[in-house]
Amino acid sequence: MGRYALLILPSANRVYADASTSLTVAELEAFGRSVLGGRIAGAAAATIGGVPYVTFTADRIDARDAALLANLSSAYALFRIEDDLLRPVALHPLDRFDDDLITIQKYQGKTNEQFTKLLLNVTLLSSAFARDMLERKFSVIDPLCGRGTTLNQALMYGFDAAGLDLDQKDFEAYSAFIQTWLKRKRVKHHAEHGPVRRDRRVIARRLQVSLAAAKQDYKAGLTQRLDVVNADTARALEFFRPATFDLLVADMPYGVQHGSRTAAGKLARSPLGLLADAAPAWCALLRSGGALGLAWNTLLARRDEAAGVLAGAGLKVMDSGPYLAFAHRVDQAIMRDILVARKR
Ligand SMILES: C[S@@+](CC[C@H](N)C(=O)[O-])C[C@H]1O[C@@H](n2cnc3c(N)ncnc32)[C@H](O)[C@@H]1O
Numbered sequence: 251m252g253r254y255a256l257l258i259l260p261s262a263n264r265v266y267a268d269a270s271t272s273l274t275v276a277e278l279e280a281f282g283r284s285v286l287g288g289r290i291a292g293a294a295a296a297t298i299g300g301v302p303y304v305t306f307t308a309d310r311i312d313a314r315d316a317a318l319l320a321n322l323s324s325a326y327a328l329f330r331i332e333d334d335l336l337r338p339v340a341l342h343p344l345d346r347f348d349d350d351l352i353t354i355q356k357y358q359g360k361t362n363e364q365f366t367k368l369l370l371n372v373t374l375l376s377s378a379f380a381r382d383m384l385e386r387k388f389s390v391i392d393p394l395c396g397r398g399t400t401l402n403q404a405l406m407y408g409f410d411a412a413g414l415d416l417d418q419k420d421f422e423a424y425s426a427f428i429q430t431w432l433k434r435k436r437v438k439h440h441a442e443h444g445p446v447r448r449d450r451r452v453i454a455r456r457l458q459v460s461l462a463a464a465k466q467d468y469k470a471g472l473t474q475r476l477d478v479v480n481a482d483t484a485r486a487l488e489f490f491r492p493a494t495f496d497l498l499v500a501d502m503p504y505g506v507q508h509g510s511r512t513a514a515g516k517l518a519r520s521p522l523g524l525l526a527d528a529a530p531a532w533c534a535l536l537r538s539g540g541a542l543g544l545a546w547n548t549l550l551a552r553r554d555e556a557a558g559v560l561a562g563a564g565l566k567v568m569d570s571g572p573y574l575a576f577a578h579r580v581d582q583a584i585m586r587d588i589l590v591a592r593k594r
Contacts, residue, residue, distance in 0.1 A: 269578035378539025
C-alpha cells in the first residue's frame with residue numbers, strides 16, 4: 251500500500267481559509283469513488299516539514315490515475331511518501347490554454363475560479379461519463395453564467411461551453427473579454443455576436459464562437475464551441491436543444507451582489523423561486539446520465555429545500571459521503587454549499 255501527499259495550491263488557503271483541507275479531502279474522495287475504483291483511503295490533513303498537506307493511501311497511482319488527479323481544483327504537487335522522503339508524481343492537467351483565461355477577469359460577483367473548478371469537477375465525477383474525463387469532449391452549460399468563469403474553465407478542459415445570463419452588462423463584458431483574449435493569444439476562432447430575432451422582434455443577444463487550441467485541429471474541424479445567450483434562464487429551451495448537455499453547473503445568486511430574478515420578474519433574496527422556475531428547463535437540457543451541480547448560499551435557502559426542488563424535477567440528488575462535506579463559510583453573509591444531482 252502506497253502513501254501519498256498532496257500539496258495544496260497556496261491560493262486555496264486564501265480562498266477557503268480554514269476549509270481548504272476539508273474541501274480537498276472531499277474532492278479527493280469524489281475522485282476516488284468515481285474514477286479511481288474506490289482505491290483512495292484515509293485522506294486527511296498532515297503537516298510535513300512544517301508545511302500542510304493532504305495525505306492518503308492507495309495500492310497504486312498509475313499514470314492514468316495521476317492524469318485524473320492532476321485536475322483536482324487545489325492540486326499543486328503530488329508526492330509518493332517513501333520512508334520519510336517525498337518522490338514527485340508528475341501531474342499533467344487537461345489544461346489547453348494559458349491560465350490567464352480564467353484569472354484575468356476581476357469583477358464584483360465573480361465566482362472564485364478555484365471553487366468553480368471544484369464544482370465542475372464534482373459535477374463531472376457524478377455523471378455517467380466520469381470515466382471518460384480525459385477523453386470526452388463534455389458539453390457544459392452554466393445557465394447563470396455571469397461573466398463566464400464556468401465557461402472559461404470548461405474551455406480550459408477542452409470542452410464545449412454554453413451559458414445564459416439575464417444581465418446585459420455581464421453578457422457584453424464577457425463577450426468583449428473572450429473575443430479580445432482569443433485574438434491576443436492568436437487562438438484560431440470564428441465568432442458571431444448579435445441579436446436573436448423571432449417574428450421580427452429581438453428576443454435576446456447571442457455570442458457563438460468555434461475555436462481550437464491548435465491550428466491543425468481548427469482546420470480539421472476539431473473545434474470547441476462557445477455559445478452564450480443574454481436571456482432569462484427559464485427560457486433556456488428557446489435557445490438550446492433538450493438532452494444535449496452532459497453537465498449543468500451554476501453558482502446561484504447570493505442575495506448580496508446578485509438577487510435571483512424569478513419568471514415573474516421579481517428580484518428575490520432566496521434563490522429557491524428561481525430554482526423552482528428554472529429546474530424543469532435545466533433538467534430537460536441534460537442528457538440521460540448527465541449531472542447538475544449548484545452552489546448557493548445556505549443562509550438563504552436550506553439544503554433539503556433545494557434538494558427537494560431538484561428531486562421534484564426528476565433528478566437523483568447525491569446525498570452521501572463527500573457530497574455532504576463541501577459546506578464552507580465565504581464571509582459574514584455567505585455560507586456556501588454545493589448540491590449535485592444526476593439525470594436518470
Ligand atoms: C453568483 S452570479 C454567477 C457568477 C458567475 N459564476 C461568474 O463567475 O461570473 C449569479 C448570476 O445569476 C444571474 N441571474 C439571476 N437571475 C437570473 C435569471 N432569471 N436568468 C438568468 N440569469 C440570472 C445574475 O445576473 C448573475 O450573473
